[in-house]
Amino acid sequence: MERLEIPVEALRDAWVDAIERGDEVVLVRDGRVVAEVKPRAKAVDIEAIRARVPKSLQVEDAAALIRAMRDEERF
Numbered sequence: 001m002e003r004l005e006i007p008v009e010a011l012r013d014a015w016v017d018a019i020e021r022g023d024e025v026v027l028v029r030d031g032r033v034v035a036e037v038k039p040r041a042k043a044v045d046i047e048a049i050r051a052r053v054p055k056s057l058q059v060e061d062a063a064a065l066i067r068a069m070r071d072e073e074r075f
Contacts, residue, residue: 015025019039027035 015037018025019037022039024039025037026033027037
């Protein structure tokens with residue numbers, strides 16, 4: 001991909017400010033969208049997601065589960 005830098009100092013600051021606020025900048029030429037500049041996606045906090053998963057949905061050792069099921073049937 002070719003990188004094209006155009007000196008647009010006055011607009012650049014406004015664009016960067018808009019993107020930092022979470023806005024999207026759309027570049028249009030002759031009525032057609034030629035580029036969309038969006039803010040970077042925020043990283044996902046895996047530990048926060050794991051903390052929200054109920055303990056009952058977390059997988060336990062399969063062998064231990066089968067042993068427990070077998071023992072419940074015997075006694």
